[in-house]
Amino acid sequence: MSPLFSTDPPTNALVLSEQKRQRETLTLIASENYASPAVLEAAGTVYTNKYADGVPGHRDYPGCGPCDEIEELARQRLCALFGTEYANVQPYCGSIANSAVFLATLRPGDTLLSMSVEDGGHPTHGSPENLSGRLYPAVRYGVDPASGLIDEAEIAALAKKERPKMLICGASSYPRRIDFRAFAEIAGETGALCLADIAHVAGLIAAGVYPSPGGRIPLITTTTHKTLRGPRGGAVLCDATYAEAIDAAVYPGLQGGPLMHIIAAKAVCFAEAATAEFRGYADQVLTNATVLAKTLDGEGIGLATGGTDTHLMIADLEGIGLSGEEAERALEAAGICADRCPFPGRNEDYVRTSGIRFGTPAATSRGMGDEEMRAIGHLIATVLRKSGDPTTLAAVRAEVAALVSHMQRTTCVYLASLDGRT
Numbered sequence: 001m002s003p004l005f006s007t008d009p010p011t012n013a014l015v016l017s018e019q020k021r022q023r024e025t026l027t028l029i030a031s032e033n034y035a036s037p038a039v040l041e042a043a044g045t046v047y048t049n050k051y052a053d054g055v056p057g058h059r060d061y062p063g064c065g066p067c068d069e070i071e072e073l074a075r076q077r078l079c080a081l082f083g084t085e086y087a088n089v090q091p092y093c094g095s096i097a098n099s100a101v102f103l104a105t106l107r108p109g110d111t112l113l114s115m116s117v118e119d120g121g122h123p124t125h126g127s128p129e130n131l132s133g134r135l136y137p138a139v140r141y142g143v144d145p146a147s148g149l150i151d152e153a154e155i156a157a158l159a160k161k162e163r164p165k166m167l168i169c170g171a172s173s174y175p176r177r178i179d180f181r182a183f184a185e186i187a188g189e190t191g192a193l194c195l196a197d198i199a200h201v202a203g204l205i206a207a208g209v210y211p212s213p214g215g216r217i218p219l220i221t222t223t224t225h226k227t228l229r230g231p232r233g234g235a236v237l238c239d240a241t242y243a244e245a246i247d248a249a250v251y252p253g254l255q256g257g258p259l260m261h262i263i264a265a266k267a268v269c270f271a272e273a274a275t276a277e278f279r280g281y282a283d284q285v286l287t288n289a290t291v292l293a294k295t296l297d298g299e300g301i302g303l304a305t306g307g308t309d310t311h312l313m314i315a316d317l318e319g320i321g322l323s324g325e326e327a328e329r330a331l332e333a334a335g336i337c338a339d340r341c342p343f344p345g346r347n348e349d350y351v352r353t354s355g356i357r358f359g360t361p362a363a364t365s366r367g368m369g370d371e372e373m374r375a376i377g378h379l380i381a382t383v384l385r386k387s388g389d390p391t392t393l394a395a396v397r398a399e400v401a402a403l404v405s406h407m408q409r410t411t412c413v414y415l416a417s418l419d420g421r422t
């Protein structure tokens with residue numbers, strides 16, 4: 001009997017219930033993944049008991065020797081992974097990492113130039129509903145409505161006109177490569193600071209299958225749990241000149257004590273991401289996305305930009321006559337988790353969208369490859385076409401359950417780490 005079961009049966013039951021959900025359904029949410037058993041183990045260690053406010057060597061509490069060492073290890077591994085001079089691994093999440101960069105480098109009223117949420121950007125890049133947009137007025141760029149692509153010439157013209165203090169690149173729903181070199185040049189020509197938020201593609205960059213902003217863009221933020229496949233959390237990477245200001249912005253600027261157990265898990269994640277096995281994984285994430293996109297295309301389902309060269313794609317629901325919410329609900333009923341999103345270039349909000357986002361990082365962690373992606377593409381098409389037919393949804397759910405159970409037995413070590421719990 002586990003300690004959790006004997007102490008708190010209701011919570012234990014809910015953990016098992018989430019484990020069952022994760023095992024029996026297919027996750028195509030582009031920002032989700034499965035942390036490895038080693039990452040989960042590190043996240044559950046006694047480091048959770050320790051206060052270590054400050055940075056290694058300069059803490060506000062005694063007894064921080066092992067904390068200093070584990071944080072230094074994580075920092076150095078992260079710098080090596082992305083080729084940057086400095087890193088702060090304390091941010092609790094990506095939003096805090098972005099806020100730390102703003103706090104370290106901007107004053108309230110300074111303007112941002114960033115991608116609009118409607119076209120795939122992130123709310124913490126200056127949306128009016130987010131603190132970032134309240135403190136730092138944002139001018140937004142989008143994608144070309146016809147091609148769905150970021151238009152660097154348009155951004156250069158906007159930057160020249162608006163003279164923002166900071167230019168941000170990075171997105172939550174953009175299926176193509178971001179030209180970090182072009183963003184660095186625009187920032188250089190217009191005197192703007194440049195921030196690359198690589199939360200979505202960090203694992204792909206670490207594996208060398210996606211271009212890196214390292215060495216070009218002086219301020220980089222990321223999360224650690226998406227393609228990077230670590231614990232939930234954030235980090236800032238930067239040139240050494242920003243190190244002190246970033247540290248002070250994270251603590252005491254925005255946070256209290258760092259989550260040392262999560263920093264330990266980040267250290268494990270950064271070591272895993274430096275392996276040949278991880279490079280193979282990232283390569284397969286991209287192959288799987290291409291195969292899934294081609295299958296959807298073959299089924300007559302349109303995709304933003306016509307496809308993908310990342311881990312994600314955005315399907316167009318307009319021709320099918322479904323809203324994003326309706327598609328999301330039907331897919332969930334069929335055992336497939338994918339999230340609705342505004343279709344780029346249509347100026348939609350989240351109330352009624354005509355896009356749905358599919359990503360392959362989690363499915364690839366379960367050992368799925370080309371064959372499974374083709375099968376999944378056909379199942380998605382069936383669900384979208386017959387979303388109102390409960391019999392079809394139940395039949396697809398059974399097929400999905402069989403597929404994920406097969407993968408579970410044959411390849412996936414990730415969800416297996418929870419086996420044996422009662």
Ligand code: DSN
Binds near residue numbers: 031094172173199
């Ligand atoms: N919420 C994340 C996503 O789903 O893309 C971004 O932070």
